[in-house]
Amino acid sequence: MHIALAGNIGAGKTTLTRLLAKHYGWKPHYEDVDENPYLNDFYEDMQRWSFNLQIYFLNSRFNQVIDIKKSGETVIQDRTIFEDAEIFAPNLHAMGLMSTRDFNNYTTLFQLMSKLIKAPDLLIYLRASVPTLVNQIQQRGRDYENSIRLDYLKQLNERYEAWINRYKEGKLLIINVDKIDITNSPEDLSTVIDKIDAQIHGLF
Template sequence: MAKQIFPHQYIAIEGNIGAGKTTLCHQLAEQFDSRLILEQFTDNPFLPFFYDSPERYAFPVELFFMTERHKQLQELLSQHDLFQKGIIADYFFVKTLLFARNNLNDQEYRLFQRLFNILNASFPKPELLVYLHRPVEELLSNIKRRGRSYEQDISGDYLLNIQNAYFDYFKTNPQLPILILDVEDADWINEAEHYQRLLTEISLDYEPGIHRKRLVLP
């Protein structure tokens, strides 16, 4: 049986920690036989230390993330057959800058931003950027449920700051089609109807700018 064709050639699924973006990307890539780009965050050797001592380890953890994301995207997005098959990614490179703004002091961030601007200049932009929005309380519950030891001390304030960083970025980039999808209580792993309704929303064509919708659950 032939795979279905996904309506977007390159889509990035974003969201806060615990929003469910990686799981959704796996489901989409399986259904549409798309090339899957997943962030390799578990390979960051500074990450466990960062959660224990963020001020000390913020710069190396963000620098490692940036260089690894750049290396991965540079390798994958340069493959000519990639866009023939379609791309579904669970992150957008700008995520690098947003997390850095939240975690670095002003002096560190200015240096980091200069490096980021150099690395970001050559990347193609996705046809659609989807941000899966959940309430902070739901994110904390999901983080606890998945049980990664180094994430268990993440605070609600930290998640709220990350969310605000995304929203601030969206307001300043009207040239990119951005869909903010409120997915409170949605479970696209166990509820097929939730997944289908989400798929309907992200399959539509969107003009550049911010589009905010609430996923209507059955």
């Protein structure tokens, strides 16, 4: 079984992945930020490093999906390959931060990969407004994320909404995180768990 969490930068995917893995006994698969050889450089000069970073994420996420499929375990994944290909990469291209030939090259590679993978059994989308994202990004205080611009987050959010509206590949649960605090409020966490319980009923 494959459960995945989707959402913009700072939406709280990593925290919820950890809490759900603990609650359900699912195996967590995180995005390995510390090992990423491009992220620092990318945030300093997006145009120069966008293609390199996107290829890195595509490769790493594709490997994750293959591992999840092979393992046969119930896994909770922190961010999907679809977000890289349907949100981040096209956004960089639209913002003039990735050239058209690089974007076309990337897209062809993703199309090939997408023939070999399938959507998660349940996709949980964490919907958050830009002020919430900014607040949570500031709270965790990663140096390289200091340079993230509001318009970058806003455009990513618009692409997230458009993607979620057309998402038909599998079960989908949307959680609005603006008014909840899953880290500090056990009641909020249990409300989220109740919603997930209702969705996974019948999946196992």
